[in-house]
Amino acid sequence: MQIKDFMIDQNLKELTEHRTVVLPVACYETTINQNINGYIPLHWHNELQFVLVRKGEAFFQINEEKITVREGEGLFINSSCLHMAKEKGDSGCVYICLNVSPSFVLSQELFTTFVRPYIQATNLPYLHLVPKELWANNILDSIMRINQLIKENPPYYEIDISVHLTFIWKNLIINGVQLEYEQKEVLKNQRMKQMLNWIHTHYAEKILLDDIARAGGLSRSECCRYFKRFLKKTAMHYVTDYRIQKSLLLLQQSESNVTDVAYQVGFNSTSYYIDKFRKSMNMTPLAYKKYKKSDLSL
Structure with missing residues (x-):
């Protein structure tokens, strides 16, 4: 499903409900130039966002930083970070967008130790996911699998998605980012x-x-x-x-x-x-x- 004109409130917080019927998860493919503005305007949301560019390339801005993401690459965008995206040239950029409630990534018992410090870190607005890095490639593969699971709805797919999210988060934190809080x-x-x-x-x-x-x-x-x-x-x-x-x-x-x-x-x-x-x-x-x-x- 393409969101062509997602709603944001006066704080720029996105109002789209990021969830399937059961899970606090949403996954959809976005063609940037089909948005009503011709680009994805500046916004933010509480959910963690994972991006996998399937076609073309795009400029993403996260808070103050700007990065080019090419076909086959992706991004992790942290909770509550301002971000926007514009197609680079006329590449017809299409990307998978996976939004996940932070509380759903790991169980409540593990959340305090392994999730909260990362969403509160001030030096982690995003991570560039490049396939040549094994940890990043693992995340990109799981984004693709979650997208397929939501499309196909096989039996117990919700459990499979939960397993993939745990795998994604483990690979993200084994990257070894030294967290800072300013x-x-x-x-x-x-x-x-x-x-x-x-x-x-x-x-x-x-x-x-x-x-x-x-x-x-x-x-x-x-x-x-x-x-x-x-x-x-x-x-x-x-x-x-x-x-x-x-x-x-x-x-x-x-x-x-x-x-x-x-x-x-x-x-x-x-x-x-x-x-x-x-x-x-x-x-x-x-x-x-x-x-x-x-x-x-x-």
Whole structure:
């Protein structure tokens, strides 16, 4: 199942329910360019995420770091880390996405010793899974097997999935990462989420840099540095991009018009909205509206 427009709340927390009927696990194949935005927008969730790229390659950003993941490679993305993905070139990137509740990885008796320290570590936002490393290759194989089990639903497949998850976690921790815990890193991530939350709550209103900085308890200059480090763009550039992202669903409504949509998402000029939309989406809002209308009629 492809999630083309997963829902996120005002904190960027993904609202998709990551579970099968019985298990707190979800596994699905994602084609990046089929997402409504053309990429997987910035979000986070409590679940651990494992990725296996089956076709093409993509840029993944996790917190402040950016990494290219190629066909056959994968990622472990830790709980509560901000992340996004964009296709590299026109590679038609497709990846398996496995999301797992941390409490389900190991039994309650083992969780405190072997899981909690890893999800709380501040130096482990992600691990790059490269097949030439035996521990990583074992994880990638199990991701593939879990995907097959969920598709095929053989008898007792839930138990088989549980066994694979235990195997995945054992291979992840035998990698030997020395865990670190820095309170300043925790605070930095909290402040970034607070600023993003404020933008997502107030995007339809007039927004000033001072407002965003205040939401994170930062000075204007520190606010700018945070956005440059995390998102590789200015705070106001992010506001514009987010407004365009929010306008996409509105444009798909048959009764909507471009001017109304522009003002609904916070632009105070239709021409400015059209200009920014064209630069972001490589087409005008009206062309996008017509394209989506024809796409839906197929």
